[in-house]
Amino acid sequence: xxxxxxxxxxxxxxxxxxxGSDEGVVDIVFTVFNPNSFDVTVENIEVITVASKxxxxxxxxxxxxxxxxxxxxxxxxxxxxxxxxCNPNVLN
Numbered sequence: 001x002x003x004x005x006x007x008x009x010x011x012x013x014x015x016x017x018x019x020g021s022d023e024g025v026v027d028i029v030f031t032v033f034n035p036n037s038f039d040v041t042v043e044n045i046e047v048i049t050v051a052s053k054x055x056x057x058x059x060x061x062x063x064x065x066x067x068x069x070x071x072x073x074x075x076x077x078x079x080x081x082x083x084x085x086c087n088p089n090v091l092n
Contacts, residue, residue, distance in 0.1 A: 009033040034067040051086040
């Protein structure tokens with residue numbers, strides 16, 4: 001965010017819904033506030049989760065949408081993290 005000279009507040013909430021030895025399920029919510037007097041469009045939000053040795057274990061894409069002036073909008077989704085026999089102690 002920030003392209004075009006505007007600022008916005010983004011809050012991210014991540015909930016681990018389920019966690020096992022081989023995989024986990026994650027719910028994620030991006031709350032975006034538009035403090036501008038004009039509408040803002042958010043596009044192609046991607047969440048990529050990697051474990052040790054930069055192995056991708058999770059991916060989610062949210063299409064986005066329009067946030068009207070002086071309003072907030074939530075963008076959310078769920079995805080599965082597959083540990084691929086990696087050590088799930090650290091996720092980025």
